[in-house]
Amino acid sequence: MLQFNNTYHKLGDKFYQTAMPNKVSNPALLFWNDMLANDLRLDTAFCRDKSKLALYFSGNKIISGSVPVALAYSGHQFGQFNPYMGDGRAHLLGEVCDKDNIQRDIQLKGSGQTPYSRRGDGLCAIGPAIREYIMSEAMYALGVPTSRCLAVVSTGETVYRESEKPGAVVTRIAASHIRVGTFQHFSARGDVESLTALTEYTINRHYPTIDxxxxxxxxxxxxxxxxxxxxxxxxxxxxxxxxxxxxxxxxxxxxxxxxxxxxxxxxxxxxxxxxxxxxxxxxxxxxxxxxxxxxxxxxxxxxxxxxxxxxxxxxxxxxxxxxxxxxxxxxxxxxxxxASKLGVHSLALIDKSFIKEILDIMQNQELDYTLTFVQLAQSLNDNEQAEQLKAALGKWYNNWLTLLQEANIDHNTAEELMKVSNPVVIPRNHHVEAILQECETSGDLSSADRFLKVLRSPYQQLPHTNEFQDLPKDGDVNYHTFCGT
Structure with missing residues (x-):
């Protein structure tokens, strides 16, 4: 099923504490990432058994070869150093090699208390779990380096935050969970031996060209x-x-x-x-x-x-x-x-001050970041869109067209570069919140599935893309996000 390497364990027990995930009352699989499962070389028959997936990725059952641990680290939180942190609601199950022979961590998040939990319950509500799944998949498709989610499992139990929430466990896949705070943990304690071991391990795992x-x-x-x-x-x-x-x-x-x-x-x-x-x-x-x-x-x-x-x-x-x-x-x-977002393939062909000018215009006129760049790309071969932007952006727009001409960049070439630099759809906040609310209250995942299908092709106009391109009516002026811990 999964062949765990557990190389991080070999660094010693200063780097983690052994901790078992909580068992939950009624695990049920909500989301399963087939593409990621394939990359991790998971057995096809196993991936079809939703009841087994729910057991293993809720923490109720431990995969053979896994030794769950909570990782030790420190960190600066909003500029203030906290030497006593660590995984307070996460369990590293181990490491596996994916189909490209790249080592990946498999971690359960929201899986219960660990020795680092302090007064926390170690749990995760369903909203933050699904948010991480949606956002990480969106980021991956957008071409942003990111950890990803393999599964989201509901627990059948209640999590207490500002109100009662249904609980969930999310399975996170990452290149590793080594953080700046991991290095700070040993440096703050004057533990040079462990700091050296961590450094050499990190180089071997992530930067092997360094001698x-x-x-x-x-x-x-x-x-x-x-x-x-x-x-x-x-x-x-x-x-x-x-x-x-x-x-x-x-x-x-x-x-x-x-x-x-x-x-x-x-x-x-x-x-x-x-x-x-x-x-x-x-x-x-x-x-x-x-x-x-x-x-x-x-x-x-x-x-x-x-x-x-x-x-x-x-x-x-x-x-x-x-x-x-x-x-x-x-x-x-x-x-x-x-420069690429403006269709210019080399920074040598465009002044930074000219780029800053369009950002200043966007800020002063309160223009949408994503939509403005999409419209600029479309305007190169759409006269109606071009006229609208001339009115909105003033002389900057004509100066941009002149710049492309003087740089010998034809409109088709510029538009193609802009199409791969500027997504036509992003996980807009109001859509994310509406979908999380629907998943949390009704248990209906159909809107989330449709949203994910669109987000996984962010540079293409799919049949349902236009459902998620509208701007928030209030411009997100009253929008707030919460950490979910």
Whole structure:
């Protein structure tokens, strides 16, 4: 069925605590990800047996070879360091190799208390579980590095949050669950031996081209992890994703999107957009995500100071240029991405100030981020759409057409690039909430299935796509997301 490797266990019990998932009263399979199951080489006959799937992926029955553990880590939460964290409602079942021979973690989330739960119940309501399933599948289809969900199982039990909610367990698949906070955990304790073991394990698993026998390999790791974070955040910004809680314990060393708590999608363009109910000061606003990524990389580098050089001051001087370079590297990647959204294949052909101008126009006129770029692409071969944009965007629109002409980029070439850079549909907040409400109250999953079918082809206009392209009537001005813990 699944062949577990459990390599993380070999690091020792400082890295985790053994913990068994809670048994639940009435597990029932709600969602099963056939495509992901195929990638994980799961047995076809097993995947057809919904009752077995519900047992195994609720935690009621443990797959042979699995040794469930809760992982240890620390982290900065909204800038404040918490040394005592860890998986408070998740159980790592183990690791498997997918069809491409890439190692993947299989983790149950919402599966009950662990030694790290403190006063939490370790459970998950059905809404946040389905949100993670929908959002992670949408992100995957959009081309954003992300963890994914294999299954959502209802538990038949009640979870108490702001009100009584039906409970669920979600099965998350990730390249790993090693976080910046994992490194901080051992650095904060002065445990250099464990920090070294974690570093070498991480390199072997995620960055095998780095030679740990050479001087400066720690600096190479910091550069490599930083490059992955730049790639990730640029893709978030391309599609308008707002993570909502970019704490260091939610920053995966693999460069994947992880922990879909109070996440949301940007509607009307404004870099200060915040939807998370717990982000009171806008620390994790849409436009601040690059700055926080750099801040998180600085915390990652700090945790590795003992391994860079025995002289801490010398180590800081060695690592400082890498962290400072992050901003410039991100800036170039970010504007290169925006150039592609405008049909220009090279940043050398377009001024950053010209790109910023369209963003300023969108902000000032309160234009929808996704829709504006889709309309720009359509306008290249649609005269009616072109006239509408000329009126909306003023001289910038004609200057854009002139830029394409002077760069020898014909309209068809520009439109094709824009079509693969700009989704025609995203998981808009009002549709996500409506579907979660329907799943929670009626148990009817048909709308969610239809939504997922559309979201899995975000660059194509399918028969049902137009059902999910409308803008929220209130512009999401009163929209808030919650972490669900």
């Amino acid at each position: 740990i026998n050479t001087d400066g390999y720690i600096l190479e790791l910091i550069k490599s992890v930083g490059a992955k974070q730049i790639e990730l955040i640029v893709q978030w910004m391309r599609v308008g994703f707002i993570h909502g809680v970019m704490n260091t314990d939610n920053c995966a060393i693999s460069g994947e999107t992880i922990d879909f708590g109070p996440c949301a999608m940007l509607g009307v363009y404004h870099p200060g957009t915040v939807y998370s109910s717990i982000d009171k000061n806008g620390r994790y606003a849409f436009g601040n995500q690059p700055n926080i990524a750099q801040w998180n990389m600085a915390r990652f580098a700090e945790s590795l100071i003992p391994l860079i050089d025995e002289d801490a001051e010398k180590a800081v001087e060695l690592v400082k240029p890498i962290i400072l370079q992050f901003a410039e590297d991100f800036n170039n990647a970010y504007y290169g991405m925006l």
